[in-house]
Amino acid sequence: MATDDEVPGDEVSSDAGASEAVRPRPELATMLATEHWSLLGTRSMTWSEIMSRISILLTVVSALLVVLALFAQGGGFDRSLLPLAVGFAAASLVLGSLTALRVGLASQEDAQLVRGMNRLRAAYVELAPEIEPYLTASTRDDQAGLMATYTLGSRRPLLVHIVGSTTFFVLVVNALVAGALGALVGALVSSAGWVPALGGVVGGVAWLGIQLEVSRRLFGIPMRDVRFPSKG
Structure with a gap:
C-alpha cells in the first residue's frame, strides 16, 4: 500500500528514463562506419598518388639514361658527353628530392589516418565490447597503438620498419643519383680516376x-592529442 510520499507514477517514469538511456542507437554505428570508409578512401587515394609519383620518377630517370646512351652511341662516350650527363643527373635529383618530400608528408598523413581509424575501433568496442577479441588492428591512438596497427599485432623492430618503408626506398634512389652526379662532376673537374670515385661516394x-x-625532423614531431593511450 503506497504512502502519501510515494507516487506510483514516479517509479514508472524512472524506469522509462533508464530504458531511454540504454536504448540501442544503431545510427551511431552507421555514422562511425561512414567515417571509417571515408578515412580508408582517403588513405587509398593518398598512396595511389604516391605510387604514381614514384613510377613517374623511375620512368624519368630511366628515360634520361636511355637518352644518354643514345647520345653516347651516336657521338661516342667521351668528355664532351659529361655536361649533358651532369644536367640529366641534376634534373633527376631535383625530381627525386621533391618526390621524397611528398612521400614523407604522405607518410605523416597516413599515420594520422590510421590513428583516426584506431579511434573509430575504440568507439566500436564501446558500443559492442564483445567484438574486441576479434579485432586485429589496435583501438589505441598513441605510438604503440599506431605501430600495432601497422604491424597487425606482430613484433617488428623499428629499424626494419624504417628500412622497408617507401620513404627509405626513395631516399636510397636519390642517394644513388646524387652519387652519380658527384662522380660526373668529379670526372668533369679532373681526369684522375680517384676524383670521380671520391665525388661519387x-x-x-x-x-x-x-x-x-x-x-x-619530420617524423620526430611529438604525437599530440592522444585520446586513447595504451594500457599499462
Whole structure:
C-alpha cells in the first residue's frame, strides 16, 4: 500500500528514463562506419598518388639514361658527353628530392589516418565490447597503438620498419643519383680516376645523410592529442 510520499507514477517514469538511456542507437554505428570508409578512401587515394609519383620518377630517370646512351652511341662516350650527363643527373635529383618530400608528408598523413581509424575501433568496442577479441588492428591512438596497427599485432623492430618503408626506398634512389652526379662532376673537374670515385661516394653519402636528417625532423614531431593511450 503506497504512502502519501510515494507516487506510483514516479517509479514508472524512472524506469522509462533508464530504458531511454540504454536504448540501442544503431545510427551511431552507421555514422562511425561512414567515417571509417571515408578515412580508408582517403588513405587509398593518398598512396595511389604516391605510387604514381614514384613510377613517374623511375620512368624519368630511366628515360634520361636511355637518352644518354643514345647520345653516347651516336657521338661516342667521351668528355664532351659529361655536361649533358651532369644536367640529366641534376634534373633527376631535383625530381627525386621533391618526390621524397611528398612521400614523407604522405607518410605523416597516413599515420594520422590510421590513428583516426584506431579511434573509430575504440568507439566500436564501446558500443559492442564483445567484438574486441576479434579485432586485429589496435583501438589505441598513441605510438604503440599506431605501430600495432601497422604491424597487425606482430613484433617488428623499428629499424626494419624504417628500412622497408617507401620513404627509405626513395631516399636510397636519390642517394644513388646524387652519387652519380658527384662522380660526373668529379670526372668533369679532373681526369684522375680517384676524383670521380671520391665525388661519387661523398655525394651519395652526404645526400643520404641530409635526407635522413630531414626525415628525422619530420617524423620526430611529438604525437599530440592522444585520446586513447595504451594500457599499462
